[in-house]
Amino acid sequence: MSLKRLLKEKRLIEKELSGYSESIELLEPVAFENFLKWRAVLKGPVNTPYHKHSFKLLIELPSEYPLVPPAITFEPYSMPHCNVEFSTGKICLNILEHEHWSPVWNLMYVMVALYQLLQEPVVDSPLNIDLANILRAGDTSAYHGLINYYLQEDTATH
Amino acid sequence: MTGTKPIKPTKLTMVSSICAICLDAIDKSIAKLEPCNHKYHIDCIRTWHNYSNDLNCPTCRIETNQLSVNIYPEIQSPPVKITLKTGFNINKIEEYCELIRRQPMHGTTGIRRNDYHPLLNEEESVIYEAISDEFEENYDSDMENDFDNSDLRVAELNESFGNILNINDDNEANNNPEELIGTFITKQNDLTPSKKQKQILQCSICGETNQEINICCQVCKIIYHDSCLRSLALETNEPATWMNCIQCFESVTAFKMPKIKDDNVFTFNSDEIMIYNGQIRDINSVLSQQLYEQTKVKSLEQLRIAKTQIQSHVRKALHELNKNATTSVDKIGINDFTKINKKVSRELYKISDYEYKSDDIDYDSEAMRLVLIELVNLGYMNHL
Numbered sequence: 011m012s013l014k015r016l017l018k019e020k021r022l023i024e025k026e027l028s029g030y031s032e033s034i035e036l037l038e039p040v041a042f043e044n045f046l047k048w049r050a051v052l053k054g055p056v057n058t059p060y061h062k063h064s065f066k067l068l069i070e071l072p073s074e075y076p077l078v079p080p081a082i083t084f085e086p087y088s089m090p091h092c093n094v095e096f097s098t099g100k101i102c103l104n105i106l107e108h109e110h111w112s113p114v115w116n117l118m119y120v121m122v123a124l125y126q127l128l129q130e131p132v133v134d135s136p137l138n139i140d141l142a143n144i145l146r147a148g149d150t151s152a153y154h155g156l157i158n159y160y161l162q163e164d165t166a167t168h
Numbered sequence: 169m170t171g172t173k174p175i176k177p178t179k180l181t182m183v184s185s186i187c188a189i190c191l192d193a194i195d196k197s198i199a200k201l202e203p204c205n206h207k208y209h210i211d212c213i214r215t216w217h218n219y220s221n222d223l224n225c226p227t228c229r230i231e232t233n234q235l236s237v238n239i240y241p242e243i244q245s246p247p248v249k250i251t252l253k254t255g256f257n258i259n260k261i262e263e264y265c266e267l268i269r270r271q272p273m274h275g276t277t278g279i280r281r282n283d284y285h286p287l288l289n290e291e292e293s294v295i296y297e298a299i300s301d302e303f304e305e306n307y308d309s310d311m312e313n314d315f316d317n318s319d320l321r322v323a324e325l326n327e328s329f330g331n332i333l334n335i336n337d338d339n340e341a342n343n344n345p346e347e348l349i350g351t352f353i354t355k356q357n358d359l360t361p362s363k364k365q366k367q368i369l370q371c372s373i374c375g376e377t378n379q380e381i382n383i384c385c386q387v388c389k390i391i392y393h394d395s396c397l398r399s400l401a402l403e404t405n406e407p408a409t410w411m412n413c414i415q416c417f418e419s420v421t422a423f424k425m426p427k428i429k430d431d432n433v434f435t436f437n438s439d440e441i442m443i444y445n446g447q448i449r450d451i452n453s454v455l456s457q458q459l460y461e462q463t464k465v466k467s468l469e470q471l472r473i474a475k476t477q478i479q480s481h482v483r484k485a486l487h488e489l490n491k492n493a494t495t496s497v498d499k500i501g502i503n504d505f506t507k508i509n510k511k512v513s514r515e516l517y518k519i520s521d522y523e524y525k526s527d528d529i530d531y532d533s534e535a536m537r538l539v540l541i542e543l544v545n546l547g548y549m550n551h552l
């Protein structure tokens with residue numbers, strides 16, 4: 011099922027991204043000979059501290075895809091977010107878990123879900139405790155400040 | 169748990185005539201989950217349910233209880249309902265069909281509608297009834313082609329069974345269905361004229377008809393000796409490819425040659441008997457099995473056409489690369505040319521599901537992509 015479906019997904023993604031996309035800058039296979047590894051660049055949503063930044067993601071598709079979910083991570087040390095482990099880029103999002111995944115979802119759908127996660131962090135299942143604590147305390151300016159600090163740091167070191 | 173809020177599906181999955189699992193169009197064999205009415209290919213949804221260990225609809229997540237399958241939407245037959253919870257036991261149906269078919273006096277339609285098998289529950293009887301509709305369909309078209317009236321068919325059947333009884337003095341052979349079919353067809357002195365083409369069951373390479381035949385191609389429905397395939401592969405300097413069918417390049421599988429008495433030749437009517445899952449099978453029983461397995465048995469002719477068309481793209485890519493080669497080192501040698509052509513074409517058949525789909529697939533660029541990979545593997549670096 012896998013390769014043929016991926017071909018179709020690729021074609022449809024190309025079509026969709028040929029116009030303007032609010033959320034996705036890039037979504038494509040890493041190399042022409044390997045459809046099981048993709049890369050993506052997500053745009054930072056407006057009205058969030060991520061705005062005007064973009065974020066790289068690495069996507070690995072298991073050979074059983076779409077029966078099992080894709081494995082997606084942000085680039086390490088690039089995404090300060092409640093539900094992302096900063097040092098590894100590991101994401102906590104239920105639709106990416108085996109027991110919640112559905113084969114009717116696709117890479118495009120997952121990207122949109124990640125974009126929504128940037129808009130609405132979930133404090134109940136944090137992978138970044140610092141950010142979650144500040145957000146729980148309701149200190150919005152400290153929250154924005156810390157994210158900005160991380161993001162600046164990131165731009166400075168790279 | 170993060171992000172439990174449902175997200176609107178993207179355009180990819182919104183079109184209803186597309187199966188959201190494989191993204192292919194749903195034309196035949198539409199499987200509708202009930203009660204939510206989301207549609208998938210029967211293969212796709214059953215694979216998923218096997219995998220997910222629940223019966224939820226992958227689109228709306230509602231727990232479903234029934235699958236409504238429209239196998240031939242164009243003839244407006246009532247959909248077959250499969251109760252997902254009890255599961256559907258094809259073996260029972262098959263067993264029954266087989267049983268009925270082996271009865272000498274089963275009449276012209278093969279199966280009578282109201283002969284429900286004691287093993288079948290009500291649900292299964294409905295499915296069974298749908299299948300027998302199928303049989304009647306098939307049979308009717310046979311009738312038009314080959315017989316003036318149904319009595320001839322009965323006469324032929326009786327004649328054949330009479331022959332079995334005459335040939336086999338030892339009755340034990342009658343208990344073995346394979347031998348039964350074997351002798352059934354071996355006896356050639358039919359008094360009933362039949363326009364049907366008789367075929368000989370033989371190795372497609374050497375033409376022998378002996379018991380040693382042990383390999384078949386599921387796609388082409390042809391059989392081989394493994395020794396013939398091996399020596400052919402050696403002759404063409406590709407010993408590793410002996411496991412591939414010489415017509416379609418698909419992997420071959422084991423075949424069980426039916427037992428034949430003495431030096432009789434096994435002949436068969438290709439519209440009654442076929443090679444399926446490594447065995448000689450009655451076409452009707454295969455049909456009923458396929459309703460469930462939905463095996464896409466494309467006709468050989470269709471495959472040939474698809475193959476030729478797909479190969480032309482691969483050749484085009486190879487020729488283009490050779491034309492642009494600046495040095496003689498870059499030129500692709502004849503052996504590599506053949507090898508790449510074969511391998512890439514095979515890959516493309518798989519992607520295309522053995523159909524030529526020029527609307528869906530950009531064959532030129534896919535062929536070029538795959539050819540380049542092969543070239544890199546073979547050390548032709550300058551092409552990149």
Ligand SMILES: [Zn+2]
Pocket residue numbers: 187188189190191192208209212
């Ligand atoms: Zn499907």
Ligand SMILES: [Zn+2]
Pocket residue numbers: 201204205206225226227228229230
């Ligand atoms: Zn549904």
Ligand SMILES: [Zn+2]
Pocket residue numbers: 371372373374375376392393396
């Ligand atoms: Zn042979």
Ligand SMILES: [Zn+2]
Pocket residue numbers: 385386387388389413414415416417418
């Ligand atoms: Zn074949």
